[in-house]
Amino acid sequence: MVSRRAFLQFSGAALAMSAVNKAALAGLPELVTIDNADTQKLLYPETGRPYHPVATLNGWSLPWRMNNGVKEFHLVAEPVRREMAPGMVAHLWGYNGQSPGPTIEVVEGDRVRIFVTNRLPEITSIHWHGQRLPNGMDGVSGLTQPPIEPGKTYVYEFEAKRAGTFMYHPHADEMTQVAMGMMGMWVTHPKNPNSMKVDRDYAFLMSAYDIDPGSYTPRTNTMLEFNLWAFNSRVFPGIAPFVAKQGEKVRIRIGNLTMTNHPIHLHGHEFEVAGTGGGWVPKAARWPEVTTDVGVGQSRAIEFIANELGDWSFHCHKSHHTMNAMGHQVPNMIGVSQRGIAEQFGKLVPDYMQMGETGMAEMVDMAEMMSMPLPENTLPMMAGNGPFGALAMGGMFTTLKVRKDLPKDFYGDPGFYQQPKGTSAYEWAGALPEAPQAPVPAKETPAAVELQVKKPGHEHAGH
Amino acid sequence: MVWQPFVAPFRKAGLAAVVLLAGCATFSHDAGFGEVQNTTQQYIRQKPVWVTTDAQKAQNDEQVQKLLSTSLSVEDAVQIALLNNPRLQADFYELQKAEASMVQAGRLPNPSFSMLYARHDGDYSIEQKLSFNIMALLIAPKASEVEKRYFAATKQAVTQRVLAVANETRRAYYDALAAKQRLHYLEQVKGVSEATSELARRMQAAGNWSALDAARERAFYADTKIELGKAEHQQLVAQEALVRLLGLPNAEKLQLPERLPDLPASQDSLKQVNPDDFSKRLDLQQMRASTDALAQSLGLTKTTRFINVLELGPVRSLDGRRGDPAKKGFEVRFELPIFDWGTARVKRAEAEYMQAVQQVSAAAVDAASEVRTSYDLYRRNYMVAQQYRDEVLPLREKMAQENLLRFNGMLISPFELIADARSQVLSVVSYIDALRDFWVAETQLEQSLIGKPLNQERN
Incomplete structure (x- = not known):
């Protein structure tokens, strides 16, 4: 639910409130926040140039106001509570009530003005990752602007020159603030709404957290050993599915603000990388894929025709990224x-x-x-149930649900796919043909240890 | 060792007595043991029994066996010691000896100088000379009075001995119980360490662990076995000390309960003591009796004034709780008379007497200090045990619960889970030690209220 609330009633406004007085904010666009982690209704443009909005996975797009032809947005950097999956809440920093922040959608050529209010206990700034803009709008604290002190509001203004998939994140105490969840998506739609048109356009960011089991706040000094790998600060089984009607053209925009790469894999379909952080990939340069690696700081827009009915896994192919908190030292x-x-x-x-x-x-x-x-x-390391039992997954895992009939505006969960009779794997009850074995080298066995290989169902007496 | 505090004053009193052979006492039916029994009853509910006949012996044995037939309580242990401790039985004969001396002295109409000499060789040869001088001052009724006091002093000394044995038994009981309880937990640690070591071996055999990982767990187990061996010996030592005090042939029939008594719920239930109250301090009472006897023997009769051996003014009462404003208490008096020294003829007597007064004074100062020390230890040991009970153990338990949750989530390995559980057990062992220290401190406090503290070293 998007709620429009007066600034002063805003929850979690304890920090630096006194420094931002109402009068100073009177000229700002109304502050819009959100209080849940569901995928929100798409934001169709009421003003400005027309475009086909994106669906932000477990997220939302930020409304704007037109002010003399300029699209004005208001972002508030602040501490938030983010439900990462049912049963687990993270104490993060984000924008406008959630982490990640809302997606900003504009159209190629739009003049954009963004008010950024700092309600964090420390300085911040916003860097508009991938945009062509005046140097003074690049958001690098110290290099291109002074930091935004707690309680202060800064204004960024530039023209969205290039269509594509972008991100925003702080460039002041960046390691801490990104590790705390401060990031958001930015989509610049083509001036021509029919250019690169798809039926469903999804967007999400990848982030990683190290939240010790039993606690709530990420350990921001962790560099590699994260225990929660997230799509839009959600982990399976908390991540919404991608849905599509059979035959629809689907685009999924993926941004990576973790500290490692993620080979993103889709079952049942081939896709092409149609766009990167740098723009559209020329048609002739695309190749079919089932997995694409999204590097740190990169974004990818993959496109495919959802023509195979079913529930298809969509996940990072690093298998420990499809697990929730686990003990790395457990033997x-x-x-x-x-x-x-x-x-x-x-x-x-x-x-x-x-x-x-x-x-x-x-x-x-x-x-x-x-x-x-x-x-x-604490979430179980492996969780989630399907029609055939436990999925035993976590982290960066969700599904693409392709259905015969699906309303155009439906972005909810259509439930599990009913597999047609005779198309499911089944248990064999008859006699087994002989299974050829890999040849065993004729060498003598070097150690008794190697004889201890287990076969399921065979009791093993300790020796 | 323990005999010493009894013997010293006994001899001192004895000196005064034998010097003044006079009077006409007769043998009592029990050599004053009934009085000893009565006095001890003011302090403890157990009765000492002096076994002098076969019938008594049989009855005693029966009672001891009966007390041993169930799980032994601390009070029953004390009762057994008072029935059965062989050294105590030996001490009871001191009564008979003292009474015999007294009666014998009363029957001697004309004590001779030579006999006195024979009784007083060695250090007391000067005394002998003095006794000769004083002899002239004495008349028979006075001598009889001195004898009575001497006998009373002996009875008090035996009473003290009984109470000391009771307290020693309590201490040994708590020690033995703690050692047993400790052993129980260390056996648990050994049991899981053995299992962990075996699991480590299987891990290595399956190829999942290196020899290094496995060796680490197995080395821990080896250490645990050594520790357990030490604890087993400590348990035996503590148990044997108790066996000796109870006068048992061995520990065969000893049935100690599983656990030490619980710590009192709160500080409010702790004992309150006034370190300047000597009314129960038997050794001081005995010294005073000796001083009186000395005065009698020196023929000092004309009291001029009294001195307070502690020079106590209005005292601050120590009862009440910490933090309460100090209350003005009653004035505790422990006074001794000062005499008219008269002529130079009694200069020697003055020296004798005043020396004794100073000695009583020193003993009283020591006693007050001993009580303060034991009282402080008692309260402090309570606080330590309380902290274990109310803070350390609950926190340890919380940690164990949290670790189990992490184990459930496969966030930690069984090895980590068990290692933590082991350290939880070890903090339980520390609590047992603290609890034992509390009960022992209570025993020591009790003892310091009635006489010299027990020896610091354990039996």
Whole structure:
């Protein structure tokens, strides 16, 4: 829900409030904020040039006001609470009530004025990542402008010269502020609404957080070992699905503001990278793909025809990025029997459960069956249920749901796909043909250890 | 060692007595043991029994066996010691010896100089000379009075001994219980360390862990076994100390409960003491009795004034809680008479007497200091144990719960979970130690209120 509230009633306005007086803000566009993490209704332009709006995954687009032909936006940098998935809330910094901030949508050639109010406890600035603009509007604190002090409002103004997918983020104490979730998308639509036209245009940013299980606030000094890999500060099972009617042309714009690359993979379809942060890719330069790597600070707009019915996974192909918080130091227990040991441990820790002997999937079952409690504000490492059981996923994972019939404006969840009879994988009940084995080298076996390879269902007595 | 505080004043009193052989006392039916029993009853509810006949022995044994037949409480342990401690039984004969001396002295109409000499060789040869001088001053009723006081002093000394054995037994009981409880937890640690070590071995055998990782866990287990061995010996030492005090042949029949008594719920339930109240301090009472006896023996009769051995003015009462404004308490008096020294003839007597007064004064100052020290230790040990109970253990438990949650989420390994659980157990062990220290401090406080503190070293 987008709410239009008076500045002074704004929640979370405790910081630096006194420094921003109402009179000073009287000339600003009305402040618009949002208080939930759902995908909001598309923002169709009522003024200015026409365009086909984007759907921001678990997010929204910022309304503007026209002021003598200039589109005026108002961004407020402030602490926010972001639900990353049901059952887990992060204490982040963001814009206008959420992290990431709202998507700013303009049209090629628009004159844009953005008011940026700082309600953080420290300085900030906004860098308009990828834009052609006057140097003084580039938002690099110290280099192109003074920092925006807490309580102050700065104005950025420039012409959106180039159509494409952009991002915005602070360029003052950048490492901390980005690690706290400060970022947003910017889409500049082509002047001609029929140019590059698609039926559904999605947009999201990738961000990563290190939130210790049991806590709420990211550890901003973490450089690599993040434990929550997010699409628009949401993690599976909290990420909304992409939906499309069969045959629709779909574009997904992806920006990467994490500290590592993400090979984004779509099931069931091939796509082309139609755009980058630098603009549209010439048709002749595109090639079909099922995975595209999105580097740090890059954006990609992939396009495809959603012609295959079903629920298709869409995820980062780094498998640990499709997990929620996990213990990196936990050793591999596969093939290690705890018979006789778990009982001993149970004497000291009555609720002790042996785990890991057959892999980690059992953890999902146990969590389900035993409803084993986890630390406060902590998502299971692997979660989510489908029509066939546990998905055992987390992080950067969601689905593309292609349906025969879907209203044009429907961006909700159509539920699980009903697979037509005879098109599902099934359990074989008959006799098995012989399965050829890879040839075993005739060498002598070097160590007893190598004989310990486990076959499921075979009991292994410790030796 | 423990015998010492009893023997010293006993001999001192004895000196005065044998010097003044006079009077006409007769043997009592129990050599004053009934009086000892009665006095101890003012302090403890257990009764000492002096076993002098076979029938008594049988009855005593039966009672001891009965007390041993169930889980032993601290009070029952004290009762067994008072029935069965062989050293205590030996001490009871001091009563008989003292009474015999007294009666014998009363039956001697004309004590001779030579006999006195025989009784007083060594350090007391000067005393002998003095005794000769004083002899002339004495008349029979006075000598009889001195004998009575001497006998009273002996009874008090035996009473003190009984109470000291009671307190020693309490201390040994708490020590033995704590050592046993400690052992129980260290056995738990050993059990899980063994399991962890085995799991580490399996991890290595499966190829999931290196020899280094496995060796680390197994080395920890080896250390744990050594620690457990030490604790087992400590448990035996503590138990044997108790066995000795109870006069048992061995620990076979000893049934100690599983746990130490709980810590009192709050500081309000702690004992309050006034360190300047000597009314229960038997050793001081005995010294005063000796001083009186000395005055009698020196023929000092004309009291001129009294001196307070502590020179106490209005005292600040120590009862009440910390933080309460100090209350004005009653004035505690511990006074001794000062005599008219008269002529130079009694200069020697004056020296004798005033020396004794100074010694009582020193003992009283020591006593007050001892009580303050034990009282402070008692309260401090309470606070330490309380902190373990109310803060450390709940926090440890919280950590264990949180770790289990992390283990559930596969955020930590079983090795981390168990390592933390082990350290939780070790803080329980620290609490047991603190709880034992509290109960022992209470015993020491009790003892300091009635006599010299128990030896610091444990039996």
